[in-house]
Amino acid sequence: PVITILSYFISSFQQRIEIHKLRQGDNLILGFSIGGGIDQDPTQNPFSEDKTDKGIYVTRVTEGGPAEVAGLQIGDKIMQVNGWDMTMVTHDQARKRLTKRNEEVVRLLVTRQSLQKAVQQSMMS
């Protein structure tokens, strides 16, 4: 059983997070902030390991918000949103894909450095 769990991790060190949007007045908010994009400067990203990575990263998570509840952490890189790829989008496109008015739930595919490290360590041991 341990091996199966580990193998699940090894095959995809990614995590699926489902966030239910919160209605605040007229807006639906998710409770986190994003940074990055192909039109941005990747060298200023504090969370990325590779400074040429132009992906979308979570830069802040509001306390008690839907994102935190769902398990999103600061520094996560968002790979997909509801099936849409987020690795090669501009900052504005990313924002738009996350804030569609007709969607109440967004399913994110995120990758986390701590996850990667855990897998690597377990592989080595």
Added chain:
Amino acid sequence: KIETLKVTVDFLKVPLGLKKPPLKEALAAVPGPGRSKPLGLERHKPRRSDNMDNESQYSGYSYKSGHSRSSRKHRDRRDRHRSKSRDGSRGDKSVTIQAPGEPLLDNESTRGDERDDNWGETTTVVTGTSEHSISHDDITRITKDMEDSAHLDCSRHLGVALAGALALLAFLTPVAFMLLPQLLWREELEPCGTPCEGLFISVAFKLLILLLGSWALFFRRPKAFFPRVFVFRALLMVLVFLLVVSYWLFYGVRILDSRDRNYQGVVQYAVSLVDALLFVHYLAVVLLELRQLQPQFTLKAVRSADGASRFYNVGHLSIQRAAVWILENYYHDFPVYNPALLNLPKSVLSKKMSGFKVYSLGEENSTNNSTGQSRAVIAAAARRRDNSHNEYYYEEAEHERRVRKRRARLVVAVEEAFTHIKRLQEEDQKNPREIMDPREAAQAIFASMARAMQKYLRTTKQQPYHTMESILQHLEFCITHDMTPKVPGAFLERYLTAGPTIQYHKDRWLAKQWTLVSEEPVTNGLKDGVVFVLKRQDFSLVVSTKKIPFFKLSEEFVDPKSHKFIMRLQSETSV
């Protein structure tokens, strides 16, 4: 012996305070040129002052001859004679350059301190006297210099006279060419109207231009006496001589002998000579003045005593001319040579020198032993030297602090002194007794700052350079020209930093006698890597040459429209 001690005591009195007139009078009492037996007296006295006396006499000669009019090519004649007489006296290629100036008294009294300490010491470790005692060789060399100078001045005058004669001949030749037919066979000459008149006018003006040009180029006071022939001048002189001689030859054969009737032809012949002379003058301008202007070499001049160095850019010059150039710049670029500043403080020196000496007593075959021993000695000495480094550092720091304190006191004293003086305005009503001229004003305020000044000068070891009289004069000068509160700055600038040599009183500090030591003949041109040395008694200037590199300049065109920029963003959006 008693004589020497007595005279030394007089000199010792001097560095204790500001310079007093007696020393100056003593120097003035040294008779000028005309002393018959300079060396008979001085041979017993191994002191540099006597060296100075000899030197001042020598310099006196050359100063006088410097006044002589220098015409176009006088110098090579003089130099040829001089080089002939010199070749016998010196084995190596060291020749002397003299610059016109006043006799020098070299740092006499600043040495007084050391002489005081080292006088009578019998240890061989460090003696101040050994450095400036004059050996027998020096005396004989100076004797030869005296004789040479006597020869040289005669030859200089001769050279001037000869060159002047040649120049005069060159000037008068065209006139003679034109006049001789008129005088000798006037009746037979064909009349020659307007063309001849035109030619006469042109000859007159060309001769005038030639005269002015020669005056501008050659009739200048020589700035230095060169040891060897000035090659270009000699060349030009020979050229002119050949030119004139060949013209006269042709004239004699073709015109005088055959009594040519065509006067216009004769006049044209004379005009062609004047043109040729003008072109020679042009050549002289190019060779003597223009060629050296474009910088080709960088000369580094380093003073051997304290390491002050400067870099200069010069063009194509011969070594002797480059040496004179360096000297001209030396006097206003290098800070004045102050030997008192060079020595380590006494405490450091004495500790350093009181070491033990190791003698190996008769063991020639045990070389290992001796090297081991010497290594031990060196190691022990190195360990000991650590302490003296410390000593030196603390001594330096202490000295620095002292200088700063004295300087602060001096500045305050001078500021205060200057507040007592005010320039008389028109509207002020003062009775005439209170009105002072600058000299009196200077004397009035000098008293309040004299002590601070004296102490400061003594701490920075500058007191030989400034006599009371010179300070008063400078004070008077500053008072006359500025009355703003910034005057203390302008007044003190002269004393706070050691200025270049030319700033100090000419009579005492401007040397004339320099020796040029070079491995190559001094008329050779400068090349990359040439080194020559300009020597004085206590220090020398080592000059090395480097060629200015050849620059390869390439162009790159930048379109003004190509300057474009983008923003580097990192925005954060909350969703």
